[in-house]
Amino acid sequence: MGSLTLTLACVPPKNPNCTTTNTINRTNCIKNLTNCSSYSIPVHFRRLNRINIRLLACNCTSASALSSSLISEPNWIRGDDKAEENEKVFIVVNFYRFVFIRDPEDEVSKHLEFLQGRDIHGRIYMNEQGINAQYSGPSEDALAYVSWLKEDEKFHDILVQISPPIHRHAFPRLKLRYKPSLVQMEGGVSHLPLIDSSMRATPLAPAEWRKRLEAANNIDVSSHLNPSRNIVLLDVRNGYEWDIGHFIGAQRPNVDCFRSTTFGLSGSEDIASDPLANVDKEKTDILMYCTGGIRCDVYSTILRQRGYKKLYTLKGGISHYLQCEGPVEWIGNLFVFDSRLSLPPTSVKHDASTDESLAHGVSDNTVFGKCYVCGSQVSELRHRNCANLDCNLLFLCCSGCMDDLRGCCSSDCTSAARLRPVLPGHERYQKWHYYRDT
Numbered sequence: 001m002g003s004l005t006l007t008l009a010c011v012p013p014k015n016p017n018c019t020t021t022n023t024i025n026r027t028n029c030i031k032n033l034t035n036c037s038s039y040s041i042p043v044h045f046r047r048l049n050r051i052n053i054r055l056l057a058c059n060c061t062s063a064s065a066l067s068s069s070l071i072s073e074p075n076w077i078r079g080d081d082k083a084e085e086n087e088k089v090f091i092v093v094n095f096y097r098f099v100f101i102r103d104p105e106d107e108v109s110k111h112l113e114f115l116q117g118r119d120i121h122g123r124i125y126m127n128e129q130g131i132n133a134q135y136s137g138p139s140e141d142a143l144a145y146v147s148w149l150k151e152d153e154k155f156h157d158i159l160v161q162i163s164p165p166i167h168r169h170a171f172p173r174l175k176l177r178y179k180p181s182l183v184q185m186e187g188g189v190s191h192l193p194l195i196d197s198s199m200r201a202t203p204l205a206p207a208e209w210r211k212r213l214e215a216a217n218n219i220d221v222s223s224h225l226n227p228s229r230n231i232v233l234l235d236v237r238n239g240y241e242w243d244i245g246h247f248i249g250a251q252r253p254n255v256d257c258f259r260s261t262t263f264g265l266s267g268s269e270d271i272a273s274d275p276l277a278n279v280d281k282e283k284t285d286i287l288m289y290c291t292g293g294i295r296c297d298v299y300s301t302i303l304r305q306r307g308y309k310k311l312y313t314l315k316g317g318i319s320h321y322l323q324c325e326g327p328v329e330w331i332g333n334l335f336v337f338d339s340r341l342s343l344p345p346t347s348v349k350h351d352a353s354t355d356e357s358l359a360h361g362v363s364d365n366t367v368f369g370k371c372y373v374c375g376s377q378v379s380e381l382r383h384r385n386c387a388n389l390d391c392n393l394l395f396l397c398c399s400g401c402m403d404d405l406r407g408c409c410s411s412d413c414t415s416a417a418r419l420r421p422v423l424p425g426h427e428r429y430q431k432w433h434y435y436r437d438t
């Protein structure tokens, strides 16, 4: 049972002599207004998809004027009926901040208390070094949390990224808790001076990043054999993220999991796959990027400790860049770590002028976006999980291989004991126990 209070007002000019009865008809709620004036009425309801008010107007105003003033009331949707879920607009919100939190356990309880009764799913982690959050929810709940967070001085100018609307949660449930490491790295990150911004890479605004990339890529086109390259574009993500989209000029990271990234660290066995091997630590500009910025903040601190001087990062990461600049110097889609998996740049910025990037995209698409099975080009830049429940590998697949291997990543997997059906379109598999019993 939900409830709200509606304040109704006859739209001026009001006739003080009007005594007509207005009737508000709702699915389960009928109230009679006995005068032409302002009214506050408490309304209790169970199942309402939409506020449905039919006014039998009084003589002093038009029904349409009055009813529209009611329907514009923005804050009335708070039902508990599951049928309403499909009607809501959900958004995905991301933010993080490295800042000293004196009592993170207490901070966690405050957040849990605020989110009580709000429909938020996702991963929100805190510790002495700050906060890292990715979550989804109906926009009013998701944004209420942001406003509440920003009232706290430590968080008031936090960069909040909001992804385009979807129709349901992008995360299975809410995990909000203390976590010893805000980012997963081999050996943890709690010993790193993450709160000290001078240890991190210098953040570049998206426009400045674009300028530098355009300049670097133009030079490379004319003289790409020039050995005195004094700029390195470093993709600080995983190989499979690069596979569906990346900045032009960035080498594919030979990494399956960010926690094991070792670019530029001494003892790296595989020099060929290390974009920072043999670079001049004093003179080379290292332009680092990741999805939202947090991995660069962590990794640049590690590089700073190893003596790299000219470290720059893309402020707010790729998602912020695509919103501000569109897909200029970018090809493909953006990999995201939630149920959506892949976002085309046009979904991030609708009015993006893509002429330039399309020209790049056509030529460069031929060298990336390959089927992990047969190596041919994939038409849809989106990963899928192997249909073998016990493999579950995230892989890119062409439509031919998908048919041949019935959604599996290899022929071995096609004869596995626990196979799931091939998923159509953009769907993802349910939780594993859904298939266990069927």
Ligand SMILES: [Zn+2]
Residues within 6 Å of the ligand: 371, 372, 373, 374, 375, 376, 397, 398, 399, 400, 401, 402
């Ligand atoms: Zn294939």
Ligand SMILES: [Zn+2]
Residues within 6 Å of the ligand: 386, 387, 388, 391, 392, 393, 408, 409, 410, 413
């Ligand atoms: Zn498999």
